[in-house]
Amino acid sequence: MALNKKPVTGMKDILPGEMEIRDYVIDKVKETYRSFGFTPIETPAMESIANLTSKQGGDNEKLIFKIMKRGEKLNLAQAETPEDLVDAGMRYDLTVPLVRFYSNHANELPKPFKAIQIGPVWRADRPQKGRFRQFYQCDIDILGESSYLAEIECILATTTLLGKLGFEGFTVHINDRRLLKAMAGYSGFSESDYDSVFIILDKMDKIGIDGVKAELLAGGYGSEAVEKYGAMFEGLSRAEDKLAYVDGLLGGSEAVENLREIISGVEAVKATPFYLSFDPTLVRGMSYYTGTIFEIEMAGLNCSVGGGGRYDEMVGRFTNLSVPACGISIGFERIITILLDQGFQVPGSREKTAYLVEKDMPSDQMCRILRMAGEAREAGRQVLVSPMNKNKKFQKEQLQAEGYQEIREFYRE
Secondary structure, eight states: OOOOOSSOOOOOOOOOOHHHHHHHHHHHHHHHHHHHEEEEEESSSSHHHHHSSOOOGGGGGGGGGGOOOOOOOOOTTTTTTTGGGEEEEEOOSSSHHHHHHHHGGGSSOOSSSSEEEEEEEOOOOOOBHHHHHHEEEEEEEEEESTTTHHHHHHHHHHHHHHTTTOOOHHHHHHHHHHHHHHHHHHHTTGGGGGHHHHHHHHHHHHHHHHHHHHHHTTTTTOHHHHHHHHHHHHHHHOOOOOOHHHHHTTOOOOHHHHHHHHHHHHHHHEEEEEEOEOOOTTTOOOOTTTTTEEEEETTTTTTEEEEEETTTTTTTTSSOOOOOOOEEOOOHHHHHHHHHTTTOOOOOOOOOOEEEEEEOOOOOHHHHHHHHHHHHHTTEEEEEEEEESSSSSHHHHHHEEEEETEEEEEEOO
């Protein structure tokens, strides 16, 4: 039987040109986040299925690659449901593993703890451009910091990183889950309906306020609550100071004051040109968010390249202890796709030289060539030593396409 040359659907092979860009971006991620005091950690690719299905990952829990029990634990005859055959799964994000990690090692870690995590995650999603079933995430999180300083640092660190990658003019949308709930309650929706109402609200940028109202009515919600909800967002669209408008409706809100502090703090010290905007329609899908939420939209591309927020209750589900937490993740694969589409070239790459050596080169000559290559590497050059192909012209064209500025040929003496 012939083997299948293609990778598994929704996953991809990475060619050297893209790999060079990916390595460069990862180096910038580590360099930038370390400069803000974040520390790298690593967690396993697999997690307990109980952790992954703990109602903390929103719709991502429907996309888990589940792993069957092994050996004596796998008992097909006694399994009553598919779940009886499963005890682990591939992680669908880095936040659930981080919280489990922190719950195990809190006594060994500084407080607050500032973590960097970079690694692959897996989701049984529908593949499309910039979205794969296996993809990398880059997260930073601050655990044990309850003040808005955590949000400011997450936003500043990530926008600084994007600036170093050549991006500017993007927008950081910011909201607070507490405001979303208060606005829904003010309109007359019951608390049990909030999540489903927010799912519809999240479509505002695509279907507009009339579309949101139509979907809410079609979902069986009362016309009075729907009209009041719609009128509130129509008023917000006209308001010059949206935070003041919301504050006035709700009769004062701690969340509004918190957002003002975050916005003023970021604006006062930001180094990268970008916009920071209160967006009352921003929802973020994860059910574990408890407060501030934010999302980064790239100008002209109509796509998000990062997002996160505060999740103060998540660690407590593992430890029964209250531990405040806030984090942000960049859309690593989407950023790589944008850079590739822009024809990005890694800056400051070492000069590349290729030594093409005639076949059957005597060993004494080969040793001299290898010593020359070693000296050139010590001088800072990247040197490839390779046998000379029969089709030397095509070989040299390939090397030039890979960025080799100098190609030297060595023949037997």
